[in-house]
Amino acid sequence: MTLTPSPELQAALARISRSIIADDNKREAERAKADPKAHKLSRVIEGKHGTNYRYTSGGLDGKGRSVLFCWSLHRNVAGYFLGWREVYSKPRGKRGAYTVKRDQWIARKAKWRAREVAHRRAASFLERQACPVCNHPGGAPRLRKPCPACGAVRVRDGGDINPPVPAQE
Protein backbone atom coordinates (compact mmCIF):
# COMPACT_ATOMS: atom_id res chain seq x y z
CA MET A 1 0.00 0.00 0.00
CA THR A 2 1.28 3.44 -0.82
CA LEU A 3 0.48 6.40 1.34
CA THR A 4 -0.80 9.43 -0.53
CA PRO A 5 -0.63 12.69 1.42
CA SER A 6 -3.79 14.75 1.45
CA PRO A 7 -3.95 17.79 -0.86
CA GLU A 8 -3.66 20.03 2.24
CA LEU A 9 -0.50 18.24 3.38
CA GLN A 10 0.97 18.35 -0.13
CA ALA A 11 0.33 22.10 -0.33
CA ALA A 12 1.91 22.61 3.10
CA LEU A 13 4.99 20.57 2.10
CA ALA A 14 5.32 22.57 -1.14
CA ARG A 15 5.12 25.84 0.86
CA ILE A 16 7.81 24.65 3.25
CA SER A 17 10.07 23.53 0.41
CA ARG A 18 9.60 26.89 -1.38
CA SER A 19 10.46 28.80 1.78
CA ILE A 20 13.58 26.67 2.35
CA ILE A 21 14.74 27.41 -1.22
CA ALA A 22 13.97 31.13 -0.73
CA ASP A 23 16.01 31.15 2.53
CA ASP A 24 18.93 29.37 0.84
CA ASN A 25 18.84 31.84 -2.05
CA LYS A 26 18.73 34.79 0.34
CA ARG A 27 21.78 33.53 2.22
CA GLU A 28 23.58 32.85 -1.08
CA ALA A 29 22.76 36.42 -2.22
CA GLU A 30 24.18 37.87 1.01
CA ARG A 31 27.39 35.84 0.66
CA ALA A 32 27.70 36.79 -3.03
CA LYS A 33 27.28 40.50 -2.31
CA ALA A 34 29.96 40.30 0.39
CA ASP A 35 32.43 38.49 -1.91
CA PRO A 36 31.27 38.65 -5.56
CA LYS A 37 34.43 37.11 -7.07
CA ALA A 38 34.17 33.98 -4.95
CA HIS A 39 30.52 33.56 -5.93
CA LYS A 40 30.67 34.60 -9.56
CA LEU A 41 29.31 31.23 -10.74
CA SER A 42 26.29 31.43 -8.43
CA ARG A 43 23.14 30.14 -10.15
CA VAL A 44 20.94 32.35 -7.97
CA ILE A 45 19.39 35.16 -10.01
CA GLU A 46 16.89 37.48 -8.36
CA GLY A 47 13.63 38.72 -9.85
CA LYS A 48 10.88 36.78 -11.57
CA HIS A 49 12.54 37.05 -15.00
CA GLY A 50 15.93 36.19 -13.58
CA THR A 51 16.12 32.76 -15.14
CA ASN A 52 15.52 33.98 -18.71
CA TYR A 53 18.29 33.00 -21.09
CA ARG A 54 19.15 32.74 -24.77
CA TYR A 55 21.03 30.06 -26.66
CA THR A 56 22.72 29.25 -29.91
CA SER A 57 22.59 25.70 -31.21
CA GLY A 58 25.62 23.53 -31.78
CA GLY A 59 23.51 20.90 -33.57
CA LEU A 60 23.84 17.25 -32.62
CA ASP A 61 26.76 15.56 -30.93
CA GLY A 62 28.17 12.14 -31.78
CA LYS A 63 25.41 10.42 -29.79
CA GLY A 64 22.59 12.31 -31.51
CA ARG A 65 22.00 14.60 -28.53
CA SER A 66 21.06 18.21 -29.14
CA VAL A 67 23.71 20.61 -27.82
CA LEU A 68 22.94 24.24 -26.96
CA PHE A 69 25.27 27.00 -25.79
CA CYS A 70 23.43 29.39 -23.46
CA TRP A 71 23.84 32.72 -21.72
CA SER A 72 21.76 34.41 -19.02
CA LEU A 73 19.97 37.71 -19.71
CA HIS A 74 20.18 38.94 -16.10
CA ARG A 75 22.99 39.23 -13.59
CA ASN A 76 23.28 36.63 -10.84
CA VAL A 77 23.47 37.70 -7.20
CA ALA A 78 27.24 38.26 -7.58
CA GLY A 79 26.67 40.65 -10.52
CA TYR A 80 27.79 38.32 -13.33
CA PHE A 81 26.17 36.97 -16.48
CA LEU A 82 26.45 33.19 -16.78
CA GLY A 83 27.22 30.99 -19.74
CA TRP A 84 26.82 27.22 -19.97
CA ARG A 85 26.24 24.23 -22.23
CA GLU A 86 23.02 22.16 -22.34
CA VAL A 87 22.97 18.61 -23.69
CA TYR A 88 19.52 17.12 -24.30
CA SER A 89 19.30 13.33 -24.24
CA LYS A 90 16.49 11.72 -26.18
CA PRO A 91 13.64 10.26 -24.13
CA ARG A 92 14.01 6.58 -23.25
CA GLY A 93 10.86 4.57 -23.84
CA LYS A 94 7.47 5.82 -24.95
CA ARG A 95 6.73 7.87 -21.84
CA GLY A 96 10.25 9.14 -21.29
CA ALA A 97 11.03 12.84 -21.13
CA TYR A 98 14.04 14.70 -22.51
CA THR A 99 16.76 14.97 -19.90
CA VAL A 100 19.09 17.93 -19.84
CA LYS A 101 22.63 18.12 -18.51
CA ARG A 102 24.14 21.56 -17.89
CA ASP A 103 27.90 22.11 -17.62
CA GLN A 104 30.82 24.29 -18.78
CA TRP A 105 29.75 27.19 -16.54
CA ILE A 106 31.43 30.56 -17.06
CA ALA A 107 30.77 34.04 -15.62
CA ARG A 108 31.31 37.38 -17.37
CA LYS A 109 30.80 40.96 -16.20
CA ALA A 110 29.26 42.01 -19.54
CA LYS A 111 26.31 40.25 -21.16
CA TRP A 112 27.84 40.50 -24.64
CA ARG A 113 30.92 38.65 -23.38
CA ALA A 114 28.83 35.71 -22.11
CA ARG A 115 26.99 35.72 -25.45
CA GLU A 116 30.32 35.78 -27.30
CA VAL A 117 31.54 32.72 -25.37
CA ALA A 118 28.35 30.84 -26.37
CA HIS A 119 28.78 31.71 -30.05
CA ARG A 120 32.47 30.84 -30.02
CA ARG A 121 31.78 27.50 -28.36
CA ALA A 122 28.98 26.72 -30.82
CA ALA A 123 31.19 27.57 -33.81
CA SER A 124 34.02 25.38 -32.55
CA PHE A 125 31.58 22.57 -31.70
CA LEU A 126 30.02 22.73 -35.19
CA GLU A 127 33.48 22.70 -36.71
CA ARG A 128 34.42 19.56 -34.79
CA GLN A 129 31.14 17.91 -35.87
CA ALA A 130 31.54 18.90 -39.50
CA CYS A 131 31.96 16.32 -42.26
CA PRO A 132 35.71 15.79 -42.68
CA VAL A 133 35.27 15.25 -46.43
CA CYS A 134 33.18 18.24 -47.52
CA ASN A 135 33.02 20.27 -44.27
CA HIS A 136 29.20 20.19 -44.13
CA PRO A 137 28.29 21.20 -40.56
CA GLY A 138 26.21 19.24 -38.11
CA GLY A 139 27.30 15.79 -37.10
CA ALA A 140 25.57 13.46 -39.56
CA PRO A 141 28.71 11.39 -40.22
CA ARG A 142 29.16 10.96 -36.45
CA LEU A 143 25.73 9.32 -36.38
CA ARG A 144 26.94 6.74 -38.89
CA LYS A 145 24.51 8.12 -41.43
CA PRO A 146 25.81 9.39 -44.75
CA CYS A 147 26.73 13.06 -44.82
CA PRO A 148 23.65 14.79 -46.30
CA ALA A 149 25.87 16.93 -48.51
CA CYS A 150 28.46 14.54 -49.96
CA GLY A 151 27.37 11.04 -48.89
CA ALA A 152 30.54 10.18 -46.94
CA VAL A 153 30.05 7.69 -44.09
CA ARG A 154 32.15 7.51 -40.95
CA VAL A 155 32.65 3.88 -40.00
CA ARG A 156 33.18 4.43 -36.30
CA ASP A 157 33.66 7.40 -33.99
CA GLY A 158 37.10 8.82 -34.52
CA GLY A 159 37.73 6.28 -37.26
CA ASP A 160 38.26 6.52 -40.97
CA ILE A 161 35.90 8.09 -43.40
CA ASN A 162 34.57 6.02 -46.27
CA PRO A 163 34.55 8.40 -49.20
CA PRO A 164 31.26 8.62 -51.05
CA VAL A 165 30.77 5.98 -53.74
CA PRO A 166 30.54 7.67 -57.14
CA ALA A 167 27.18 7.20 -58.80
CA GLN A 168 27.03 4.67 -61.62
CA GLU A 169 26.90 6.26 -65.02
Ligand SMILES: [Zn+2]
Ligand atom coordinates in the same frame (compact mmCIF):
# COMPACT_ATOMS: atom_id res chain seq x y z
ZN1 LIG B 1 30.25 15.64 -46.50
